[in-house]
Amino acid sequence: MAKRRICFVTGARAEYGLLQWVLHEIKEDPDLELQIIATGMHLSPEFGLTYQAIEEDGFEIDEKVEMLLSSETSTGVAKSMGLGTVGIAEAFDRLAPDVALIPCDRYEALAAAQVALVKRIPIAHVYGGETTEGAIDEAIRHSLTKMALLHYVSAEPHRERVIQLGEEPERVKNFGAPQLDHLNRLDLLDRHAFEDSIGFKLGDPTFLITYHPTTLRETPVEKEVSELLEALDHFSKARLIFTKSNADTGGQTINKMIEDYAEGNPERARVYSSLGQRRYLSASHHVDAVVGNSSSGLIEAPAIPVPTVNIGDRQKGRLRAESVIDCKTDSRSIVDAIEKALSSPFQTTLEGVSSPYGEGNAAPQICEHLKEAEIGDLAKSFYDLPVSDKIYR
Missing domain, CATH: 3.40.50.2000 (Glycogen Phosphorylase B;)
Incomplete structure (x- = not known):
């Protein structure tokens, strides 16, 4: 046949x-x-x-x-x-x-x-x-x-x-979710190997950040990204790993803003077009929080587990694990959410977290x-x- x-x-x-x-x-x-x-x-x-x-x-x-x-x-x-x-x-x-x-x-x-x-x-x-x-x-x-x-x-x-x-x-x-199969099959990089692979040293803390346009909302994307970057300025000692936005309406604007931000903060921020699955999941294991509005913060991150600060309404309606902290798009809300994610009481709750998206x-x-x-x-x-x-x- x-x-x-x-x-x-x-x-x-x-x-x-x-x-x-x-x-x-x-x-x-x-x-x-x-x-x-x-x-x-x-x-x-x-x-x-x-x-x-x-x-x-x-x-x-x-x-x-x-x-x-x-x-x-x-x-x-x-x-x-x-x-x-x-x-x-x-x-x-x-x-x-x-x-x-x-x-x-x-x-x-x-x-x-x-x-x-x-x-x-x-x-x-x-x-x-x-x-x-x-x-x-x-x-x-x-x-x-x-x-x-x-x-x-x-x-x-x-x-x-x-x-x-x-x-x-x-x-x-x-x-x-078939993407969770990566966690059972990929040989992820340890911290030192991951740093070498991206040419960037992690810090204490380090955030992995991906932000996409909220295409059904009227708030200008420039306003939302400015609020996010202002919130990140609050954590002046944090190292920041940005991955670029998708090719949606407003995506180029987001990418230009984060590139300009990284150029102005060369010691603490890097922007990558694509880390690939192995490096992205390795990063998720070594950072202190996943920040932004990507679905990876709701699906992969809880399976690791690492805290997720989920900003705004782009992922509104998705299933959530206890490791996900939802917040509004203003800088004060984002700062509060990140501080909660880094706090000792919240960190202790991660031990019992599992993804609602299957076993991989x-x-x-x-x-x-x-x-x-x-x-x-x-x-x-x-x-x-x-x-x-x-x-x-």
């Missing part, structure tokens, strides 16, 4: 890292053929040409689809989606995949999914059912759910939400289901939940 061709479409360093071990499992399975389309930020020098990291991990990229315009406006993002749709349509024609493996909630994924939908290529969606109320990702994620045939969610409440959206329960699998063994389960799942009939019935009479009262 012919191998089932699984085509993974990735537009950003982060989402590739989430599914890296799933890709390894697919690649090693004799009954599956892995295909990879790299697009978006992967092909941009501004974001570190991270397609090279995919190749360095031993994968072959079958198609590179240029789509990212040098613009951070909403119009620029929409035009990039159009370019992605054209390029991915041509790539799917050449590759003829049996399944399109599409992760998460970014606009590159939406471009790929709409192509797969009209070309009748079954979609396997990973990380559906989650909520991030402060970003357009929220709507994109749920749209991908309705386009997809197979669903791999990261927690039971997410499975319930996908079913609530009308998806057949037997097609919705909760294997946990999702990759082999996803691979096995991709191999065995029935995908012949793409017509989906809407699964209606039993309705309580109270709704009509």
Whole structure:
């Protein structure tokens, strides 16, 4: 029998890292053929040409689809989606995949999914059912759910939400978050080796900082980042490791502001386009707090565990462990949250913390289901939940 061709479409360093071990499992399975389309930020020098990291991990990229315009406006993002749709349509024609493996909630994924939908290529969606109320990702994620045939969610409440959206329960699998597989598989760097790898000495304390635009809020991104940087000035002895923002509306502004800040504070701050999974998780083990509004602060950080200071509404609605401290975007709130994270009473609570996103063994389960799942009939019935009479009262 012919191998089932699984085509993974990735537009950003982060989402590739989430599914890296799933890709390894697919690649090693004799009954599956892995295909990879790299697009978006992967092909941009501004974001570190991270397609090279995919190749360095031993994968072959079958198609590179240029789509990212040098613009951070909403119009620029929409035009990039159009370019992605054209390029991915041509790539799917050449590759003829049996399944399109599409992760998460970014606009590159939406471009790929709409192509797969009209070309009748079954979609396997990973990380559906989650909520991030402060970003357009929220709507994109749920749209991908309705386009997809197979669903791999990261927690039971997410499975319930996908079913609530009308998806057949037997097609919705909760294997946990595949990014946690890194913690069981990667050989992480010790403190000295990590410092050598980034050319920067850690301090006491050290913060790992990632800040993305809150794309559904009207507060100017310059204001939010200024408040964050003002809060970091309060910790004058802290060493600061910044990773750059995604290519969302406002992302270039964030990156310019943190680059300027690091240039003005060369002894205590560094900015990196991409640390890669191994160095990022190694950093998480050696810093005193993860600061910002990245999902990694809610998923990976509690599994280590390291305190997370989660700023603003971008991650509003996600499941949280006890190690996550939510705060507003003003500098005083951020300072208070960081001080709480560093305090002895809070540090003692970390011993009992665990991630609500699984045990770090999702990759082999996803691979096995991709191999065995029935995908012949793409017509989906809407699964209606039993309705309580109270709704009509």
